[in-house]
Amino acid sequence: MSQMDGEGRPLFLQIAERIENDIMEEVLKEEEQVPSTNQFAVFYRINPATAAKGVNILVDQNILYKKRGIGMFVMTGAREQLLKKRKAEFYERYVVAMIQEAEKIGITLDQLVTMVAKGAK
Amino acid sequence: MKGIRSVLYMHWRSVGSWVYIPWLILGSVFLINYGWRSFHQDSQSTNDVGNMVIFIYLFTVAWIFNGQLFAFASGLSIKRMHFVLGSVMAAILISIGSSLLLMLLIVVENMTNGWGIDWHTFSWKVTQTFAYWEQFAIYLLVFLCLILLGFFLSSIVIRFRKRGLLVFGVLLYVFFLVISNTSVNGFDHEEAFWTWIGQHGLLVFYSLIPAIILLLFGCYMLFMRRAIIRS
Amino acid sequence: MHVKLSKVRKAYGKNVVLNDINMVLEKEKIYGLVGRNGAGKTTLLKIIAAQLFPSEGTVQVNEENPFENEAILSQLCFVKESQTYPDHFTVKDILLTAKATFPLWDETFCQALVARYNVPVKLRMRKLSRGMRSVVGVIIGLASRAPLTIFDEPYLGMDAVARQYFYDQLLADYADHPRTIILSTHLIDEVSELLEHVIVVKEGRILMQEDVETLRAGAVTVTGEKGKVAAFIQQQHVLSSQTLGNVTNVMIFGTISRQERLQAEAEGLSFSAVSLQKVMVHLTDQEKGSA
Structure with missing residues (x-):
């Protein structure tokens, strides 16, 4: 409902x-x-x-x-203001969490950057 | 005051039960009787109490309606006193209307010399000799008294449940038992009562009805004041 | 209209139905009254509507005693599941009487609802199905626009679509014509988003009066390793607890800061939201005296 x-x-x-x-x-x-x-x-x-x-x-x-x-x-x-806010949130919510998780399972920073670049294609 | 108007309106929406059905019953009873009597004519003048049907019917309707309409009125948050006043006003209007109709029939009955067969069914033998306005007043009071009696008995059930009605019945029985059976110092109540009536005439007796009406109204109001719907 | 009950108690002989009821309802808010059957919800509402008298305590509606008080009663509409109608009344008779009674009645709104619900207005009320009888009650409650409108389980026999339409109309009409509404219900999940406040009644007492948003935010399930969960919930109000092997699942009610939560999550505990319905079930379902 x-x-x-x-x-x-x-x-x-x-x-x-x-x-x-x-x-x-x-x-x-x-x-x-x-x-x-x-x-x-x-x-x-x-x-x-x-x-x-x-x-x-x-x-x-x-x-x-x-x-x-x-x-x-x-x-x-x-709109500008919101985009700024969401970008800041994006960093906290996704980037930081991703890096933490990557560290936990042994992915190096270089490997991570490569993975992101690959995913963006 | 809007509450009183709503209650009057409720009774107005119930006009079928208050007016149409009882008069339809009375009408059909009259027609069947009339047909039967026309074939079996005897020269005797008859006076039965055919109109009793309508008195008893209105009493019953009053009893049933009080409970049902109160439950509904209470659901619409109508003040209890407004319900009582509205209902009593409706009772007065119904009594006036019913008495007028009855008088109309009595006038026709007298003008046609008992519907052509000397059959007097709408008037009471005891009041037949009274003036029309006196008869009207008596019918009006009797209607009102019976409708209020219906309201009153229903209010006993609402206020004290069925047990209350039983208690009331027992009290009433004891009251009449005492009235009719005791002779204190050689004074017989019943005999004294009839002697009194003989001395003062029936009209005075009927004037006692307003006292009963007031008593019923008072008790009805008292019982409804703290009435609640149990469901 | 606002309502205030102080130390209200209702007993029939030794049977205590309501005890120590204290509550304040502010004007123009939507309240939910929740509790199991027999908890005393209907009795409580009847006392507010002056259809029953409290054994002790006081009831005030707009600072006045509602008993035989026309100024208050004419502003009050109480739709209850147990309402009876005169046997000979048709739906039309009933709606016309309601129209004649409520000062703020909106006939156009009433007619629109009658049409939408396909109410057979010419039929006698007692010939109607249970659901249709409920619909008539709901129509009276909505169209009356009464400043204090009380719905006591008004939807019996109404199907999900009919109920949703009722909620939608209630909300839309409330938005345009704010009034104090009390909705007594056991289908809390259906209405929780309409409510501003929830009052939980259990065994004749008020167990909780809380802002719905607070309740929603405060109730949460914590799942994780037995020992860790036990440590975490030490300071919390526990509603229920289940253990399977080494894993415990606990429903708690309280305030957990973001910090606490992140820390707990890092330790391996997981959190999930609980529906209001579940909170209510657990609040009202506990054994006597253990609440």
Whole structure:
């Protein structure tokens, strides 16, 4: 029934991530109005308070901004900012973990670089 | 006050059981009887109590409806007192309507000299000589009394369950037993009662009904005030 | 509307149904009331709706006693599984009476729901199937727009599609017309994402009142080597534990920092999320007195 994953991560984080994805894929363009909290809630079938929490995370990070009485908009430069953030996350989540795992099973750094180059082809 | 309106509306949606069905029954009883009597005419003037059907029917409907409608009204969060007042107002309206209809039939019955066969089925023998407005008032009070009796008995069941009804029955039986059987200091209650009626006339006797109505209304209100639905 | 219960107790003779119930429901939130059959959920809700009287303690709705209080009762809609209807009433009679009763009733919404659920409005209520009877209750609860709306296991006999439609409508309508909603249910997984708060009742007492997000984040299963798991869970609230050979699987509820988790993972323990349903089952299923 649920549209959310079952990872047990707080729902509001999942919501925030979905909006981020939409911005990076330019489904939501900069300076464009985003759906209201209620629309998000109904669409994802979650409590509006939870949806609001997710949206507010992005407001706090200056990804979205509120126009009084009109709604929520994507900040100029939001995509840039998100890409930067995701790149940093990528390093932590994948690169560091890969290197750790490589060390554990005895892959040298050179071998690793070769493997990455090969995988990229 | 919206609650009272809702309860009146509920009774209005039940108009079939309050009006159509009982009068349909009374009508068919009348027609069958009329047909039978037309063939077996004897010169005797008859007065049966054909209209008793409708009194008993409304009493039963009142008893059944009180429980069912209260459960529903309570489900719609209608205040208990609003339910009581709405129901009593409905009872008054139904009594007025039923008495008017009955009077209409009595007038026709008298004008046609007992439907052409000297058959008096809609009026009571004891009240036949009364003025129309007196008869109307008596029927109205009797209807109201019986409907309220139905409400009242139902409220005993709602408030005290079936055991309450049993207790009430026993109390009533004991009361009448005492009234009719004791003669304290040579004073016989029953005889005194009938003597009293003889002296004051039936009209006075019927005027006692409002006292009973008020008593029933009071007890009904009291029992419904803390009524709960057990389910 | 907000609700406050203080030291509420309900007993029938020696049979104590509710004991020491203290709770506060804030306005315009969706609450889930969870507990096994016989835990006292319906009694609790009936007391809030002034359909039952507490033996002890006080009930306040918007700071007032709801008993025979028109200002409160007219704002309250209580849809319960055990609701009975007059035998001679058709569905239409019932909906019209509800329309005449609730001040904020939305007839357009009601008609849309009737059409969507294919409710046979001309039939007598008692001729309806169990599921269809539930649908009528759900329609009344939704269309009443009552500032305090209580659904007590409202979906009996409704299939999964009908239930989902109910949840969707509830959410959409709540978003447009916020109100306090209490949803008593044992199908917690179906509704957990609609809820803001969960109240768990067990044997007549409130076992837990928690933000759903907190619950969701706090419940986790730890799996790993027996000794290591035992060491890790020392400070945690354990809901259940299973051992197979040298491997233990423990469900815990608490807060584990990212640091703790990473460290534990490095030691070979693994973590997985637990559904709210599982948490509820374990919370309410424990032997008497061991909770």
